[in-house]
Amino acid sequence: MAAAERLNYRPSLLARGLVGSRTNLITLVMGSLADPFDALFLDTFSQAMAARGTRLLLASATSNEPQDSGLLQALDYRSDAVVIAAGTLSPAHSELCVKAGLPVILAGRVLDAPGVDSVLADNRGGGRQAAELLIRTGCRRLAYLGRGGATFSDRERFAGFAAAARAAGLKVIDQAVAQRDDTATFQASTALLTGDSRPDGLFCGADSLAIPAIEAARALGLGVPEEISVVGFNNVPNAAWRSFRLTTLDYPVGQVVEDILALIDSRFSDPLRDNEVRRIATQLVVRTTTRQRPPQETAAS
Amino acid sequence: MAAAERLNYRPSLLARGLVGSRTNLITLVMGSLADPFDALFLDTFSQAMAARGTRLLLASATSNEPQDSGLLQALDYRSDAVVIAAGTLSPAHSELCVKAGLPVILAGRVLDAPGVDSVLADNRGGGRQAAELLIRTGCRRLAYLGRGGATFSDRERFAGFAAAARAAGLKVIDQAVAQRDDTATFQASTALLTGDSRPDGLFCGADSLAIPAIEAARALGLGVPEEISVVGFNNVPNAAWRSFRLTTLDYPVGQVVEDILALIDSRFSDPLRDNEVRRIATQLVVRTTTRQRPPQETAAS
DNA sequence: CGCTCAACCGCAAACGTTTGCATTACGGGT
DNA sequence: ACCCGTAATGCAAACGTTTGCGGTTGAGCG
Numbered sequence: 001m002a003a004a005e006r007l008n009y010r011p012s013l014l015a016r017g018l019v020g021s022r023t024n025l026i027t028l029v030m031g032s033l034a035d036p037f038d039a040l041f042l043d044t045f046s047q048a049m050a051a052r053g054t055r056l057l058l059a060s061a062t063s064n065e066p067q068d069s070g071l072l073q074a075l076d077y078r079s080d081a082v083v084i085a086a087g088t089l090s091p092a093h094s095e096l097c098v099k100a101g102l103p104v105i106l107a108g109r110v111l112d113a114p115g116v117d118s119v120l121a122d123n124r125g126g127g128r129q130a131a132e133l134l135i136r137t138g139c140r141r142l143a144y145l146g147r148g149g150a151t152f153s154d155r156e157r158f159a160g161f162a163a164a165a166r167a168a169g170l171k172v173i174d175q176a177v178a179q180r181d182d183t184a185t186f187q188a189s190t191a192l193l194t195g196d197s198r199p200d201g202l203f204c205g206a207d208s209l210a211i212p213a214i215e216a217a218r219a220l221g222l223g224v225p226e227e228i229s230v231v232g233f234n235n236v237p238n239a240a241w242r243s244f245r246l247t248t249l250d251y252p253v254g255q256v257v258e259d260i261l262a263l264i265d266s267r268f269s270d271p272l273r274d275n276e277v278r279r280i281a282t283q284l285v286v287r288t289t290t291r292q293r294p295p296q297e298t299a300a301s
Numbered sequence: 302m303a304a305a306e307r308l309n310y311r312p313s314l315l316a317r318g319l320v321g322s323r324t325n326l327i328t329l330v331m332g333s334l335a336d337p338f339d340a341l342f343l344d345t346f347s348q349a350m351a352a353r354g355t356r357l358l359l360a361s362a363t364s365n366e367p368q369d370s371g372l373l374q375a376l377d378y379r380s381d382a383v384v385i386a387a388g389t390l391s392p393a394h395s396e397l398c399v400k401a402g403l404p405v406i407l408a409g410r411v412l413d414a415p416g417v418d419s420v421l422a423d424n425r426g427g428g429r430q431a432a433e434l435l436i437r438t439g440c441r442r443l444a445y446l447g448r449g450g451a452t453f454s455d456r457e458r459f460a461g462f463a464a465a466a467r468a469a470g471l472k473v474i475d476q477a478v479a480q481r482d483d484t485a486t487f488q489a490s491t492a493l494l495t496g497d498s499r500p501d502g503l504f505c506g507a508d509s510l511a512i513p514a515i516e517a518a519r520a521l522g523l524g525v526p527e528e529i530s531v532v533g534f535n536n537v538p539n540a541a542w543r544s545f546r547l548t549t550l551d552y553p554v555g556q557v558v559e560d561i562l563a564l565i566d567s568r569f570s571d572p573l574r575d576n577e578v579r580r581i582a583t584q585l586v587v588r589t590t591t592r593q594r595p596p597q598e599t600a601a602s
Numbered sequence: 603c604g605c606t607c608a609a610c611c612g613c614a615a616a617c618g619t620t621t622g623c624a625t626t627a628c629g630g631g632t
Numbered sequence: 633a634c635c636c637g638t639a640a641t642g643c644a645a646a647c648g649t650t651t652g653c654g655g656t657t658g659a660g661c662g
Contacts, residue, residue, distance in 0.1 A: 008400060013377040014319045015618035019647045023315070024374075032344060034538070039340035043333060046361040050371040055378065058359045060347040070351040073325075076314040077356065099309060182538060215543040237335070237483060242516040243544040316648035320617045603662105610657070616650085626641070632634085 013055075017078060026264070027057045027074040029093065031086035034180055035208045036236040037253070041085065041107075044257045052261065054080075061086040061093070075100055081264045083107060087151035103267040105260050109152035110277055117263045118277045119256055123153050126249045126282035127160025130203040130231040133247070133284060135168050138294030139201025139229055143192055145185075145213055146205035148176025154205050157233060161203050173199060182212050189216035193228070200228055207232035207239045207248055214244055214289065230289040233282070240287070247290040249282040256280060314356075318379060327565070328358045328375040330394065332387035335481055336509045337537040338554070342386060342408075345558045353562065355381075362387045362394070376401055382565045384408060388452035404568040406561050410453035411578055418564040419578045420557055424454050427550045427583035428461025431504040431532040434548070434585060436469050439595030440502025440530055444493055446486075446514055447506035449477025458506050458534060474500060483513050490517035494529070501529055508533035508540045508549055515545055515590065531590040534583070541588070548591040550583040557581060 003009075017023035026049065033039045042058075049056045057079060059070030071093055075082070082097045085107040097104045098115050106118045134142060142165050147154040162172045173195075177188040189212060192199065204210035210232035217224050224230055232239055232248035239246040259278045266273070304310075318324035327350065334340045343359075350357045358380060360371030372383070372394055383398045386408040395417055398405045405417045412419070435443060443466050448455040463473045474496075478489040490513060493500065505511035511533035518525050525531055533540055533549035540547040560579045567574065 010373075010377050010401075012319070012379060012618055013374070014315050014324070014379055015647085016620075017647095018313070018315045018319055018618080018649090019620050030347075033334075033340045034344070036337065036340070039334045039337070039343075042340075042343075043335070043361070046331075046359055046371075047363055050361050050363060053374065055371065055374055056359045056361075058347055058357045060344070060351050060357075062348055062351060070347075070356065072311075073314070073354065073356055076311050078313060078315055100311075182542065186543075211542070219543060238539075241483065241512070242487075242520060313648050316617085317650075318617095319619090319648080320650050605662085606660090608657105608659085611655085613652105613654085615652090617648105620646085622643105622645090624641100624643080626639105628639080629637095631636085 022080055023078050024053065025055050025057050025077055025079040027059055027071065027077075027079040027082045029059045029061050029071050029074075029082065029084045029086050029089065031061050031088060032180065035206060036238055037206065037208070037234040037251075038085070040236065041253050041256065044253050045083075045260075048257050048261060061089055064088070064090050071096065075102065081105065081267070083260055083264075087153060103264060103271070105263050107256065107260065112275065114275065115267070115271070117267065117275055119259045119263065120153065120277075120279065121251050122279045122281050123156030124160030124163070126233060126251075127157045127162075127203065128164040129249060129282065129284050130233075131161045131164035131168070133231065133286070133290060134201035134203065134229055135165070135170070136294075137225075137229065137291040139199075140170060141173075141197055141199045142170055142201045142203070143173040143175055143199035144203050144205070145175050145177065145189060145192065145209050147180075148174070148178070150176075157203075157205050173197070177209060180208075182208075185209050185212035186216050186219075189213040190220065193217055193220055193222060198228075201231075202228055203231045203233075205233055207234045207236045207246060210246055210248070210289075211238060211244055214246070224289050225291045229291060232289075235285055239285075245287040245289065247287045248285050250285050251282050252280065323381055324379050325354065326356050326358050326378055326380040328360055328372070328378075328380040328383045330360045330362050330372055330375075330383065330385045330387050330390065332362050332389060333481065336507060337539055338507065338509065338535045338552075339386070341537065342554050342557065345554050346384075346561075349558050349562060362390055365389070365391050372397065376403065382406065382568070384561055384565075388454060404565060404572070406564050408557065408561065413576065415576065416568070416572070418568065418576055420560045420564065421454065421578075421580065422550075422552050423580045423582050424457035425461030425464070427534060427552075428458045428463070428504065429465040430550060430583065430585050431534075432462045432465035432469070434587070434591060435502035435504065435530055435532065436466070436471065437595075438526075438530060438592040440500075441471060442474075442498055442500045443471055443502045443504070444474040444476055444500035445504050445506070446476050446478065446490060446493065446510050448481075449475070449479070451477075455506050458504075462504050474498070478510060481509075483509075486510050486513035487517050487520075490514040491521065494518055494521055494523060499529075502532075503529055504532045504534075506534055508535045508537045508547060511547055511549070511590075512539060512545055515547070525590050526592045527596075530592060533590075536586055540586075546588040546590065548588045549586050551586050552583050553581065 057074045059074045081103040083105045104116045110118045175192040235248045235250035360375045382404040384406045407419045476493040478486045536549045536551035
């Protein structure tokens with residue numbers, strides 16, 4: 001040990017990984033980190049990895065072609081598992097990993113294939129909570145601002161929101177924002193708010209969508225929540241800022257990471273077990289972009 | 302090739318790295334990703350890695366002890382190079398890498414040790430630009446909101462700002478925010494703005510500091526820029542939001558990443574070359590948290 | 603037809619570990 | 633003093649590549 005110390009020797013994990021059955025590498029595939037929620041997730045995940053003594057191989061998925069993403073090269077490093085947290089990625093990526101015999105954990109989507117587990121929010125429940133809050137506080141013209149069904153989560157959130165609205169006899173305008181980009185979101189919101197029937201209750205598929213929406217409303221001179229209520233999703237740090245004080249659905253990122261790691265470990269100990277889907281409940285955080293109670297009847301009609 | 306395809310064989314990069322001289326792994330050490338600038342940097346860096354065919358090993362530095370960070374374990378994977386982008390990390394980390402014979406690139410700080418290159422902003426120049434703008438638009442009571450000298454960049458930004466202020470015969474209040482946390486920043490700003498001599502020109506060491514500062518000013522009923530001008534640093538996407546429209550110093554993150562990769566390559570081709578420090582100029586982006594011209598004399602005194 | 607040269611091909615060593623097996627050392631019981 | 637069982641120790645194989653070397657094959661030319 002003294003000699004090892006003196007020569008500052010350290011075992012090569014490459015060699016260890018080559019011969020051993022485990023490399024202690026986990027590949028994380030992410031899309032853009034433009035959404036603060038994704039950054040927070042990555043931050044939390046990476047700290048959990050460090051605490052666990054596992055290394056994190058980060059692959060950024062730019063295009064939708066599996067071979068273009070860093071995924072393939074990461075696989076060639078014989079990771080022990082792959083976590084896919086890029087919402088817009090095609091299932092081809094997962095299949096690639098499964099074919100390589102790797103456990104796959106999907107964050108934010110469900111895929112029914114052997115060896116593929118999932119961790120995601122109770123999106124439908126969250127959508128329902130948002131709808132119920134808006135309806136309870138007097139909103140009647142509801143709208144959803146989202147990715148136009150581009151991601152699994154987006155579809156579920158819309159579905160939950162729309163179902164609860166329907167149950168109350170209300171319809172929902174579905175407004176899509178094409179690119180994940182603040183100005184694009186601002187423009188889509190402006191279009192929505194200047195359209196034929198201006199909504200008075202808006203549910204956004206993410207806080208990062210809700211904030212530009214609030215700005216668009218204010219730019220049009222619309223009071224939030226007096227003329228339009230806004231509910232977000234994720235409860236990112238930005239949402240609590242004084243300029244927004246956004247009512248939103250808290251999605252506990254620490255819990256997500258914890259569940260992902262638990263699923264990985266459980267898959268190690270039993271590679272052939274059935275797939276598992278873990279749903280994490282969202283919690284409503286009421287701030288000031290929604291009303292406390294319905295407006296007085298005297299004001300209306 | 303047909304057989305390889307059929308068996309879906311892929312060469313093991315572990316084995317290749319074991320025998321070859323290059324592993325095509327680069328370790329990136331980062332602190333928290335709470336600042337959107339750091340998230341943007343990581344995003345850009347990771348995409349550049351993918352385009353380059355290099356894998357990114359992400360180590361998150363939680364404590365200041367080198368052995369606690371993922372750094373050590375990442376080194377044991379025989380990375381080709383280490384990029385340290387965690388501002389508050391001790392030089393012990395770099396020394397560890399140098400001792401292991403690894404090229405080190407420091408982002409945001411300078412360390413005079415063999416094999417250690419640096420890429421960072423022209424912080425002093427940026428500080429000067431901020432001071433000159435504030436002074437030119439009529440501010441006379443200047444303040445700096447930063448990390449109290451906790452990071453290399455912070456010290457340089459303050460130094461450049463203070464030097465330019467001194468050249469104009471003005472002093473600078475140095476207000477430190479202890480934790481990188483929005484509410485802590487809000488409180489520190491409130492303390493600054495309710496102190497003995499309230500500043501009328503504020504330079505913040507980062508946009509992520511400037512935004513809570515603006516909110517604190519507004520909470521106190523102070524108009525921005527009428528009663529206090531604010532200048533940030535980095536030009537993160539948030540800064541352009543309609544709620545803030547922050548005047549700031551653009552620090553081109555793409556350029557930073559490009560320079561880091563260039564330094565790594567140049568170090569590969571000549572491991573013994575002298576250290577290089579690349580300074581990247583900042584560019585002033587004037588928005589609406591600073592005045593266009595000095596206020597009318599009639600209003601004053 | 604024979605020579606030379608280049609291209610090609612196959613083989614073995616090496617990279618730094620882990621793991622299993624065989625051997626040796628040692629201690630206790632009869 | 634002898635035997636047995638266990639602990640400790642040393643040795644070799646294996647992991648999946650790259651690289652260099654010796655041998656073989658083929659083509660071109662006199």
